[in-house]
Amino acid sequence: MKIRGKTWKFGDNINTDEIIPARYLNTFDADELGRHCMEDVDAEFPKKIADGDVIVGGKNFGCGSSREHAPIAIKGSGISCVIAESFARIFYRNAINTGLPIVVSLEAARDLRSQEEIEVDTVAGTVRNLSRNKIYQADRFPDFMQEIITAGGLLNWIKKKGLFKK
Amino acid sequence: MGKTVTEKILGRHVKGGKVSQDDFIFCRIDMALGNDITAPIAISEFEKAGFRKIFHRDKIALIPDHFTPAKDIRSAEQVKILRDFARRYKIRHYYEIGRMGIEHALLPELGLVGPGDVVIGADSHTCTYGALGAFSTGVGSTDLAAGWATGHCWFRVPKTLKFVFSGKRNRWVTGKDLILYTIGQIGVDGALYRAMEFTGPVIRKLPIDDRFSMSNMAIEAGGKSGIIEPDEITWEYVREHQPEQGVRKIEANAEYLKSDSDAEYEKVYEFNISGLEPVVALPSLPSNVQPVSKLKKITIDQVVIGSCTNGRISDLRVAARILKKKKVAAGIRCIVIPATQEIYRQAMHEGLIEIFLDANAAVSTPTCGPCLGGHMGILAKGERALATTNRNFTGRMGHPESEVYLCNPAVAAASAITGRITHPEAV
Numbered sequence: 001m002k003i004r005g006k007t008w009k010f011g012d013n014i015n016t017d018e019i020i021p022a023r024y025l026n027t028f029d030a031d032e033l034g035r036h037c038m039e040d041v042d043a044e045f046p047k048k049i050a051d052g053d054v055i056v057g058g059k060n061f062g063c064g065s066s067r068e069h070a071p072i073a074i075k076g077s078g079i080s081c082v083i084a085e086s087f088a089r090i091f092y093r094n095a096i097n098t099g100l101p102i103v104v105s106l107e108a109a110r111d112l113r114s115q116e117e118i119e120v121d122t123v124a125g126t127v128r129n130l131s132r133n134k135i136y137q138a139d140r141f142p143d144f145m146q147e148i149i150t151a152g153g154l155l156n157w158i159k160k161k162g163l164f165k166k
Numbered sequence: 167m168g169k170t171v172t173e174k175i176l177g178r179h180v181k182g183g184k185v186s187q188d189d190f191i192f193c194r195i196d197m198a199l200g201n202d203i204t205a206p207i208a209i210s211e212f213e214k215a216g217f218r219k220i221f222h223r224d225k226i227a228l229i230p231d232h233f234t235p236a237k238d239i240r241s242a243e244q245v246k247i248l249r250d251f252a253r254r255y256k257i258r259h260y261y262e263i264g265r266m267g268i269e270h271a272l273l274p275e276l277g278l279v280g281p282g283d284v285v286i287g288a289d290s291h292t293c294t295y296g297a298l299g300a301f302s303t304g305v306g307s308t309d310l311a312a313g314w315a316t317g318h319c320w321f322r323v324p325k326t327l328k329f330v331f332s333g334k335r336n337r338w339v340t341g342k343d344l345i346l347y348t349i350g351q352i353g354v355d356g357a358l359y360r361a362m363e364f365t366g367p368v369i370r371k372l373p374i375d376d377r378f379s380m381s382n383m384a385i386e387a388g389g390k391s392g393i394i395e396p397d398e399i400t401w402e403y404v405r406e407h408q409p410e411q412g413v414r415k416i417e418a419n420a421e422y423l424k425s426d427s428d429a430e431y432e433k434v435y436e437f438n439i440s441g442l443e444p445v446v447a448l449p450s451l452p453s454n455v456q457p458v459s460k461l462k463k464i465t466i467d468q469v470v471i472g473s474c475t476n477g478r479i480s481d482l483r484v485a486a487r488i489l490k491k492k493k494v495a496a497g498i499r500c501i502v503i504p505a506t507q508e509i510y511r512q513a514m515h516e517g518l519i520e521i522f523l524d525a526n527a528a529v530s531t532p533t534c535g536p537c538l539g540g541h542m543g544i545l546a547k548g549e550r551a552l553a554t555t556n557r558n559f560t561g562r563m564g565h566p567e568s569e570v571y572l573c574n575p576a577v578a579a580a581s582a583i584t585g586r587i588t589h590p591e592a593v
Contacts, residue, residue, distance in 0.1 A: 013355070013451060015557075017538075017539075017557070017559045017560070017561060017562055018559065018560060018561075021539065021561060021566075022538040022539045022562075023540075025203045025232075025233075025540075026233060026237075026238060026240035026241045026244060027240055028206060028207045028210070040560060040561045040566040041560075059355055060354060060355035060358065060388060063354060063355065064290065064557060064559060065289075065290045065538070065557075066204060066287075066288055066289055066290040066292075066304040066305060066306055066307075067203065067204065067306075068204065068207050068288075068307040068308060069203075069207075072207075086358065088355070088388060089358065089359050089388065089390055090304050090305060090306060090385075093305060093306055093309060094306035094307075094308065094309075097306060097308040097309060097312075098308055142322070144190035144320070144322075145190075148320075153308070154308050154309065154312050154320075155211060155214075155215040155308060155311060155312060156215075158215075158312055158315065158316060159215060159216075163192075163315075163316045163318070164215075164217055164315040164316050165217075165219040165220070165221050165315060165316065166218075
């Protein structure tokens, strides 16, 4: 899959309370959650972004709560992909299980600035910086996780394998 | 090379009976927990996927504890989703308010989790049950739906970091201080993807409630789990908290509940805590830790004593001991939230509730409430809270420009009296 968009850069340890504050967790409607994505960090963020844009985080992106509302809010806001130096483990699971494209790339996370045009190739594992004509390598997913991603998320993978109780 | 307790427990839950670090496993689970925030998504995904059967009606817990008693119409609707699903699938462990407690205090109390179990919960603080010697970890809602349908969860077998606590544990220093100190040392991603194993002479003497506080906050260091090998203190708790259905065996000498002496650890941290005093985590990361005596003149607007970290009976006892015959400072709110109905009742029998009321503290029915900025004590712009909860992220308890400081129940109670962050010795 190729994803093209503009970057929005954030720092280290972006937590799930920042991605979607708990006061909105009395719903799991993607559009509604998307309208509040990252608003405690930048109140205008949900209005500023265009469909397909990319969030760039630092270390430990998505730390804190297990709320799947976090990847749902990101997707609902129109963001197409998150690039980070590292991800907190539950957010990482949630992204893979629910099909939010994420990219682990130290060099991309450190070098990218806000408002750059990039193209992410999730198959080749590359991030191309079109604004500054640079290319960054992404970490490969382990085969097991790639299998879940290819199947279209965890529940599809389970159905394909017939692992559920019948 | 020997195995860690984590590897041994996971090994017993997979085909072939053995696992190694970094293996990807599809692992049998003994309990799969969801709450009123995370379970509605799991139920929706379960149904959308077309699943028709759950793996076991006794091994699923649905605990409406976050926005309950329902704080608004939408929260009530979310609880209703849980209630209807529990009825449809005859799920035994669904608890209404009145029986309900904060999930991570309630499940151990009901004997639903214990040594050697593999537990997943769609709540990041599911790591709490590591205190009983379970492999227990937080997952997302889709993982939970998958767990209900299959009785399994996928994991990468974690590497283990070992934390050895030695020295003399000073008065007023609790499990909460040990874990905040640890997070302060290694950072909020210092244990990312890792199992944390807490051990050493200090841990072996540490009361069970303090152990729950420690394991509870493993996630605040990025940890996958925070396990303590079961010992006599654990088994005493297990004996006192047998499940209503079935019997949990006391396996005091079981090999699989101990790490081998030649087990492989990624890193071993040795902490001598003789010089440690109670600590406070300043906004807005749990790793931002300072000794309480260094913090002078930090005024507060609200104190919260409760949560899955510190809402247990021993937490309430120490808070009551400090608040006895004292008053919460004028202009300060102090909210006490017993973590379960049972803890509430016990606190009442022991006269603790009366002490809180006499001190002008407010006592709430069990709820996660203010800890996550849900309800029951939300902060206005510019306000500052001192809380025995687990997270002090920006806006965690309310307005994005409010602040949360984290501490143990003794510091919280002492500070409620003075209106500023205070060492318990000073009151």
